[in-house]
Amino acid sequence: MQEETGDMDRPVEPGHFSASEARLDKHIAGLCIVDFPVAVVLPAGGSGERTGLLTPKQFCTFLNRPLISYTIQTFERVPWIQSIVVVVAKESLDLMMDIIHRFHHRKVLVVHGGSTRHRSIFNGVRALSEGEDGTARVKPKVVIIHDAVRPFVEEDFLHKITMAAKEQGAAGAIRPLVSTVIATTLEGYLDHSLERTKYRASEMPQGFIYDVIYQAYQRCSASDFEFGTECLHLALQYCGTNAKLIEGPPTLWKVTYKRDLAAAESIVKETLSQSACVITGGSAQATELANALQRSMGALDMEVDVISDLIGDNAKSLSKEWNFIQVSVNNYWLSEVGEMLSALEVADRALLHPVVIIWVYLNVSNDDSSASEAMGGEPAAMMEIATGAKLGNILLYGIQLHHSKEATLWGRSVERVAQMSCALIRDRSPALTGQLLQA
Template structure:
């Protein structure tokens, strides 16, 4: 079993255990377990993972999968498979949750959500409501009031009585808890051989952990039957959809200092001065790094490569760009276009544009016709016009997986 690293289990984040080890027999086995079946062009579990991995309050994500499903899970999760910790689940949902919680123990979060992989329509607002209701000794359960009239059946298949629905709710997930109390409850149930709990709120109730009900969502349905899968696929396939294309921009400037060349867009250009900076001061690549990071909300270049860190002294700025590319691709992004404008009076950029384009093509792993490098002067105005330094503006467009609703 893999454990969650200290970096993944940041104290201010909420961890998640996603239960995905079941066989889903009621949904039919022709297309495999229900969490891996296709809805709207992607696997059920892929949509579930995306809901949590894109939420700003979520930290470590653990997925409990069946022992035989590692390849199936990685194929369905795509790039997100490397952003979660996959553990082997148990023979029951209850045991899978316990094993998922144990994977978080060495670097324990303060709070944890427990969610069924087969609820792919969970949304950010429901996650927020659940997290907000978790206390130091209190859990949270999203639920909907029961609307249907309830009848109790006799052994003979007849109506025995009408059950009052006052105060009755249908439970959903994610269910949220303070980490240590819910882990202790699961461990106690395991050691006592109590394996008949149908959800984690029931275990919390048994362990005398109060659980607050928060409003659930009617869209947050659990896919149980083959018909549920078909309806979910129809729902996603018929909705108006738009590509998830994101654009980021970056700006950087460096002053001149004594030297014999400048490095621009990865190319060394002879000049009577060089640019001052902690790295090689490649103003074009620094702006491009920020533009790429912006497309996936990953901060800026200083977040990842602080100038106070001596290891980056004199470093080639292609390292920064390639790191940003790796982050974009880890999130499933495909770089569609990169555009850089260099603003300087000298040196001349034109003779080196082809070499710059070639260098960027290798760094970004995109074709040359998706790269634009332009140069302009500042008409002798400002610090650029006085030839005190060089500025750069960069724009990057990235296509991410999935669609954004209208």
Template sequence: MRDGHRISAIVTCAGKGTRFGSNKLLVELDGVTVLERTVRAMCVPAIDEVIVTISPENEEVYRRILIDEAQLPVTLVHGGAERHISATNGLAATTGDIVVTHDGVRPFVTEQRILEVIDAAIAHGAAMLGTPSTVQVKLVTDDGFIEGSLDRQHSWLGQTPQGFHRPLLEEAYRRAAEDAYQRVSDDADLVHEYTGTPARILQGDPENIKITTPQDLGTAQLIVEARIAREEDV
């Protein structure tokens, strides 16, 4: 519970990992899988229930890692072909009036950032983490020509977790399914597009990376080593 609100979390782990080339959730960092690190990070006292969306073919191994061995208090739910379909299935299994969604391949989110998102979602209806862009983002046409650039002063790189009042997510997911929505997007975009509610963006963390390519693993290992060193210095 948080300020009288029941909080649910959905960790999306039903992806195929096509850009990575294998199941990145099963890659180990200092002996712990990305899957376990991410789900464990979301099991904070303020969150009343954690739902993990998975592909049916991974259920046996994910159940062994998360429930049998790690004994994390989570519920596994089968996902779908698109991210919002997986999240819809996850949402149906939740009971909270505030719902937080998080990428299964962001294993380094901190409890403080999670709480900040929850508090902002309670206050504003929708909230997410992000970091100001340090690069020039180009707008490119379908045939490969630049048609402009985003104003760097107003460009942020999105992160998760993202938090929402439950009715906003329900409406956004329902309408996205009706539209057969297939664009690469996140929940904040869906909620804004289908309900008109913009997300409050909060300063994220440079360590809250998304492991998408094999090259990201090198960065992830450095983060793990840095955290171990900080803990040893305490």
């Protein structure tokens, strides 16, 4: 059984992926040129017993999205990759289809896994050249095999593997060994240790000329299917293809334990928290605050853009930024934040990552009027809007500060707004949305 979610045999147009998405990689998508068809097979049938979690690790969720969706996204934003075959266990099929629909993944074909890793990979490889009913498909020139649980592979490395595979027939990522490798005696004693410099850890991705990996699987034995672990080895043994080995970056690491999920989450959060955009509304007081925030948040390693509104050219920020700070000096905050929310929803901006909006209410009057009065004495309104926004993956927080004429007090308040804003943006805590904090 196969279910398609995209037209897999037709090349997808380059530039299909927005520049904003590409920013999540260190490299802008589409800079590498590949003029032959490339497909990916992602075995995702593992049970994940090593994470210590009930859910297989590829389906574990952080920032509201399962790990496998991050990995799929990584390949989807590479314009020269035409299709992605995800191989899942029968019992995960519905879950996988749901993920694909929910996060609008295109280019993806889902097939059933086999009883071992090699059988699953072969199912995925075969699905690229023949349909379920046996009809022929236009097979790719090169197929990349990757793990669903290595979400951070970068386009330039995929390009290296793909080009080397096309030239040599096969190519694979390697990494230096982290620990000394030792051979043990049957009784559990040290036999000898390997010389670390002569060996490498074999990692993913690996790339193959389609016919090489297909033939290797057709020729290999039942025992290879059962106990083999290394695709490169099958290509060597059954097709005489010596794989080119390429040293990959540490980001190729595999999410194996529960702690790795925390590490993956921290990497995504850090990437989302590199910059923020302050919208002033144009008033002098708001602009003064925004400029001060730019300095203070800059010192906390967050790059801040200051703009007066989201009209015209400035509207680009909506499809570029993950974090917005809206400064209000009057009572009409609801309309400003409401407009931003609508614009983000129309752009489907928060589909893949939660977007943060911080509403900063600057109280410039001398009396004791507060933000809750500015909101018509109804802090519940803020909570209500935030609750609605959260359903759309937008996290709304509020910060209130008084405009003090005393420089030290003012400086301290601005510093606090900067610190809280950075913390809210980095933590992305859903439980604290709708709160109005005091600076």
